[in-house]
Amino acid sequence: MHAEAVESSLRAAAEELGSEPGRLSGKVRIATPDGFGAFVLSPGLGTLRESHPGLAIEIVTATRLNLLATKEFDVGISLAKPTIRGVETTELASYPLGLYAAPRYLESSANITSIDDLQGHSVIGYVDSLLDIPALRFLDTSLPGFQPAIQTNNITGQWMATVAGLGVAVLPLFVGEADDRIVRILPDEVQIRRKYWLAVPRELQRLARTRAVQNALVELAASHPYLDSFLVGS
Numbered sequence: 001m002h003a004e005a006v007e008s009s010l011r012a013a014a015e016e017l018g019s020e021p022g023r024l025s026g027k028v029r030i031a032t033p034d035g036f037g038a039f040v041l042s043p044g045l046g047t048l049r050e051s052h053p054g055l056a057i058e059i060v061t062a063t064r065l066n067l068l069a070t071k072e073f074d075v076g077i078s079l080a081k082p083t084i085r086g087v088e089t090t091e092l093a094s095y096p097l098g099l100y101a102a103p104r105y106l107e108s109s110a111n112i113t114s115i116d117d118l119q120g121h122s123v124i125g126y127v128d129s130l131l132d133i134p135a136l137r138f139l140d141t142s143l144p145g146f147q148p149a150i151q152t153n154n155i156t157g158q159w160m161a162t163v164a165g166l167g168v169a170v171l172p173l174f175v176g177e178a179d180d181r182i183v184r185i186l187p188d189e190v191q192i193r194r195k196y197w198l199a200v201p202r203e204l205q206r207l208a209r210t211r212a213v214q215n216a217l218v219e220l221a222a223s224h225p226y227l228d229s230f231l232v233g234s
Contacts, residue, residue, distance in 0.1 A: 024209045025054035030217075031073035035155040036196060037061035039175050040224060041077075041217075048216040055209055063126070063133065063154055068199055075213050076199035079135045088205060091230040092198040093221035097138070099190045100176040102165040103183060112168070112185055115142045122149040122167030124158050135194050138170040142190075174226035196221075198231075 032041055037059050045057060060073065068076040069084055076082065082089050106112070110120055125148035126136055139146050150161050155175065162169045163181045170192065176182055198217060204210045222229040 023054055024052045024212055026209050027056040027058060028074045028209050028213045029058040029060060029072070030075050030077070030213065031060045031062075031067050032077040033067070033079055033196075034061045034063050035172055035175065036077050038156055039172070039178075040220065040227070044220045044224070045216075047219070048213065051216075052209070052212055055212070057213075063131070063136065066132075071201055074200070074204055074207075074210050075217065077217070078197045078199055079133050079194060081197050082199045086202050087199045088202055089197050089199045092196045092217065093224075093227040093229045094193055094195045095227050096173045097170050097192040097194065098173060098176060098187055099168055099185045100162055100171045100182045101168045101185055102163060102181060105165040105167060106183070106185070115186065115189055118143060118168060119146065124148055124150045124152070124161045124167045124169035126158075127151040127153045138192060172226065174224065177226065196227075
């Protein structure tokens with residue numbers, strides 16, 4: 001802990017010496033799950049960019065439990081509470097998910113009146129052998145042993161397959177409700193909620209640019225219509 005505190009102080013001092021007064025510069029790498037990175041973070045960077053145009057933002061996405069394990073990030077978002085050493089974590093926001101399909105798929109397929117009806121439908125999901133995040137195993141409880149007809153390793157692929165009318169998928173509401181090419185089905189029966197965690201290596205917490213990005217993420221979560229924030233910007 002003492003070594004981390006010393007390193008943090010040195011980094012903060014170097015940042016002050018290398019930046020113009022009142023102006024943040026440098027690079028901040030954000031590691032995040034695919035869905036948050038593509039559909040929430042990337043389109044929500046406007047305010048941060050306007051406030052700190054000198055910051056270079058790197059967004060690294062993946063849907064793997066070990067996304068943050070190497071600590072090669074400045075600010076991290078995770079679907080499970082990180083347990084790696086030297087990282088401070090807080091709950092960022094929860095978000096709802098639901099079942100979605102394209103109207104043309106529904107019109108040409110058997111009626112879906114309950115979750116059990118999915119047994120006879122083309123379901124789109126994650127590649128099971130590559131999925132090591134328990135929070136993303138949506139079908140395991142409702143349809144144990146069920147194998148999706150189409151599997152991809154990221155939410156963007158599932159979304160586009162759903163838009164193309166290839167089947168039914170579980171999607172975050174921040175994806176499904178923003179796209180009028182697909183509709184939500186069984187909204188009363190299928191109500192899923194998951195959580196995002198915010199993580200920052202301890203030695204980077206005092207850096208102004210890291211704090212600026214943290215605050216921007218908190219504010220983004222608080223203002224997003226389909227995220228329920230746990231935090232208040234500071």
